[in-house]
Amino acid sequence: MNLSQIKHFKIILNTWYNKLKKKIKKQVYYIKKETDNLADPIDRASREEEFKLELYNKKRERELIKKIEITINKIKNNSFGYCELCKIEIGIKRLEANPIANLCIDCKILSEIKEKQIRQN
Template sequence: MAETEKKGARSLGFEPYAIAQDEEYMNADQEEHFRGLLLEWKRQLMEEVDRTVHHMQDEATNFPDPNDRATQESEFSLELRTRDRERKLIRKIDEALERIDDHDYGYCEACGVEIGVRRLEARPTATLCIDCKTLDEIREKQRG
């Protein structure tokens, strides 16, 4: 197993799932593993949102110097863009949690094959298998 695959789950405080021989794909144990991983990721993102709000409230100062004001506005703008990306990620996490509840999690939306435990640990919100994702990226490049 590649070190980057291990890092995905470990960065969220999880050990990679130990797949037993002849274990059924996306059984209750695997679903629970990914539910915990997704909920922890969402919790961490929500903490970042709270920190940003507090930081912006605490740091909001009306500097008399236009350069200082511009610097602060740039920093706030960057933080808000980051939080917007995280807000979209939280939505994807919620959608993944719904797929777990519906027992559809871990299967490619395009072709229906198993996405794979290791790919899901690296990218828990994945909705496409690696082959369909590769084709999708090729098509995207061709469109410009």
């Protein structure tokens, strides 16, 4: 992978990271703001269900942020774009589709097959 491609992915990852951070900040503000003054038990129960969903989404976004941070560190350590299992270079098309991919397509397919077999047993 050449330097311009690495810069391209670094921009994508940093932009994605910043958007997620802002989104989480807004969600926290929304949750704090919306918990005030709900006297009706039905409204309160409905709001609690909304918050559960928001918290679940927030958890997933935080996990995604961690993966983005790991990938940004890989760029800094010159290990970005290489499969963690077989150590070959991950294809550019795969990285364009999923910049935080840590497995090449072959290893990912094998991983999914193994996972499926485990679930079936």
